[in-house]
Amino acid sequence: MLLAQDCHVALQGHVYDADTREPLAYATVFVLETGRGVVTDEKGHYIIPNLCEQTAYTVEVRHVECEHQTRIVRLQEHTTLDILLAHTAALEEVVILEKALQLKAAQAQSEVSRADLDAGQGTHLGETIQKLPGVALLQTGATIAKPVIQGLHSNRVAIVSNNVVLEGQQWGAEHGPEVDPFTAGKVTVVKGAAGLRYGVGAIAGAVVLEPAPLRETAGVGGWVTTGLNTNGRGGVAAGAADWRLPGRNLAFRLQGTVKRSGNLRAPDYWLGNTGAAELNGALLAEWKSGHWQHQFALSSFNQRLGVLRAAHVGNLSDLAAAIAADTPRNNTNRFDYAINRPYQQVRHQTLRYNAVYRLHEKWKLNAQYAFQYNHRQEYDIVRSATNDRPQISFQLWTNTLNLSLEHFAIRHWQGGLGVQGIHQLNFVGRGGFIPDYNTLGGAIWVMERWRRPPDPWEFELGLRYDFRRSQITTRGNLFDVDTTVQFGNLSGSAGAIYHFSKTWSATLHSGYAWRPPQVNELFARGVHFAAGTYEEGRAGLQSEKAWNSNLTLAWNGARGQCSLTGYYNRIAGFIYLEPQDYAVLTVRGAFPAYLYNQRDAILRGLDASASLPLVGGLSLEARAAILRAHSIAPDSIGEGSHREWLPLIPADRYQGGLQWTSRRSGPNSYVRLLSTTVLQQDRVPTFGLLAPPPPAYFLFSFDAAHTFRIGKNTLEAGLHLRNLGNARYRDYLNFFRFFADEPGVNAGIRLKYTFL
């Protein structure tokens, strides 16, 4: 007699490392009888639904650096099975060392959740990280967004993709990061002085993108995704395919992304000339052979971005008229995919070669060479219809070579030391604004980490010395510079983590980082039209030196987490644009003069985030970010000093929402409603502001996703709605706030098919 079987039983649990008891992400849990497998997420969690009762299943658990485990289970009901995987000495220890040294840095950091990463990859890097507490965006329209970490951005934040620090014209407020979020399997924002790991310039932190590890079982696998957005009538298609050859020593990944969108729409009008087009590709290869492991990566990023026509102004009178107008002036108020002048054309290519040689059971040598080419062209509005050339063109060639000697735990200490070299060539040519330069630099660093589980303490100490020498030469009718500048400084970092329990921990970090003045701060000269200012560099500027401390309290429970970070960042010689008391007369009229200057500055704040389970699959999420930043200005009379608020500091911001996650289908099936409140920024400098900061605003967003199983593969479907209420608002950190409202409601869908 055949009884109808109940096949709705789920097997779920966590996979842990047997030695460290840390959750293992990317472990494969495979059920032989059904031929279906899943991969553990960043918390080591997995779920296999729709198994049958009273049936024997062979469950095989594998992870790249561990011996696989097999269990036979016979289920009566939903079962939790936790698995511990042990390292085995027989496997390539090179891989084990990689994992050990990638321990969480002993400083405040936040990782973008899987859901936010999937939902945000189709737009730009800013969209994936902006939900993290302490992160804001400095925008030029909706297509150009630069990360702001605890109030600082551009040259004070490093963007790292696949272990290469991005080198481009990042000094420019209108220069968005040239990186494709689809290449990242994991995005982390490190807060506080990150100079030790990422070099000169990471004084406020870093945004670190890491690709997902290459497939480890032989065969072909990958994913394809498409997305559509109503606002801008845009579409995106991306895909990656991994191929590991039988023998398991050689693997490749080929990846591509294409995006196209047209004019965005604010609640009352179209934003003329805000279309965008992007085409990116990447190739990764990995080869293991005996003691060696080689990695090779090539990537190409190509983007054309329309710049809001209404933001193009000739002089101060035009700008004043634009600020006073209710609707954008000179605006093409209709939808169009065409990208006309003014527009930006950006190209960034990276080549990276990395070799690891395992010297010994506990030691390895690491060498990396990276080449980057960044070409940024600005096509401005011109008189002649036949002029098809850019008005300014920046080309930057960067070569870096990193060598390091690292070791696994020796008496509970692990770390290493290394040297880095960098050569950079910048060519602007007749375009002006900044001169050409040739920079040579180097660094030497040492870092050690102490940990001895189950001891609750962990410590990290590091020291680094960097120097940079630049020859700056431009001869032209408009620009005449010929000088050499040199900067060198120590930076260091000390951090401690204390684990109160399995779920509670505290991290204290203090770091000293520095940044040499950038070429634009030393030698820029010209009118910044969208800001209505004439800006000039100052050749005698010294390096900025920052002492940044932060304390984080974190709770990581099974179904929730919360964290609170308090930080204090003191920057000596903070470089900023200081308004002068005279105007510069140009052929377009007078512009107030701003000269680069430096003063001490203090930035302090609080970032908090929480995700707390309620009833059923419902959870509450909340976030807050508060920042107070001022510089110490000398009094005009007398010997004292007073505080001046720094410009362009993010206003206080709060988020609250509800999420419902399906218990049966796992963390990738959810519905979420989120509200964001950004207050009016009242703490602004006393002069130099063209218009009062925009008022506070409230936004609502809705996200939903579900994962379907199709044989061994999965199909994730997602829906997102941004600015649900079609609110009219402007943001203080968007340069276009003088000209137009932010985009209105946007509905988007995405589909991601993962094949194994």
Next chain:
Amino acid sequence: MHKQLAFYLLLPVFAALAFSACKKDDKTEQELITTIELHFTGANNFNQKFYWKDLDGDGGAAPTIDTIVLAPNATLNCFTHVYDESKNPTLDITEEIEAESAEHLFIYNPSSSVVEITSNSVDSNGNAFRISTEWKTTATGAGSVRVRLLHEPDKSAADPGATGETDFDVTFPVVVR
């Protein structure tokens, strides 16, 4: 096997994004106005040019501005020329502006009644262009005249001077004696 074929099909996508990183590219073309010339002609073979010049572009040395000196009770014709003297040879932008006359408009604002400025010059569509003007002086005195060139103004608006984008905005001191 077909999975590997699917993999190979992605290769041409990447091949299309090859490197071309090895040359310095200075094909930029900046449009710069360094010089505005007001060329006056009138009775008694009066023929004089007055210049507003900023030869090194924005910043650097301050612009040199001629004072326009005119006789009282005179009617003079004025033609406005625009040049870029930073290029070699000097680029005459006036021709480009005349070629795109429909997208341009010259505006003259005298500061007081020391001079009265009128114009009949029109663009290719018959709308105001004002590249040539008539200046009428009466009594002796001093003042200034603000000369602007607007790009893509709305010529049908009530005040075209408040529309479009400013290509140049210069002020000449004027003395009538």
